[in-house]
Amino acid sequence: MGRAFGIELEGPVYTCKWCDTHLGVPSDLISKETEDGCLVYVFSRLFNTILLAEANADFHDIYCVGCSNDIGLYGVSDPNCFRVLRSELQGPEGSDDEV
Ligand SMILES: [Zn+2]
Numbered sequence: 001m002g003r004a005f006g007i008e009l010e011g012p013v014y015t016c017k018w019c020d021t022h023l024g025v026p027s028d029l030i031s032k033e034t035e036d037g038c039l040v041y042v043f044s045r046l047f048n049t050i051l052l053a054e055a056n057a058d059f060h061d062i063y064c065v066g067c068s069n070d071i072g073l074y075g076v077s078d079p080n081c082f083r084v085l086r087s088e089l090q091g092p093e094g095s096d097d098e099v
Pocket of ligand 1: 016017018019020021064065066067068069
């Protein structure tokens with residue numbers, strides 16, 4: 001566990017709630033949406049993540065490289081649109097979006 005490898009981002013960052021790996025920056029946050037009662041953050045790009053194709057290939061699961069946790073979904077038809085469950089993220093320290 002922990003940051004065995006990966007990129008350290010500068011400034012305010014969204015991190016993996018489970019292993020503190022840096023995943024994204026607020027400037028790449030496109031929108032915040034609610035899906036099936038879950039809050040989802042849509043990023044234009046992510047760091048330190050792995051995409052794995054699901055069976056139907058229309059969506060890829062997004063995994064954190066630090067802890068291999070499934071943190072969201074990437075739609076193949078919608079490039080530059082990484083949908084991450086807010087419940088898997090920790091907001092930038094000291095920001096309004098922390099927790
Ligand atoms: Zn993680």
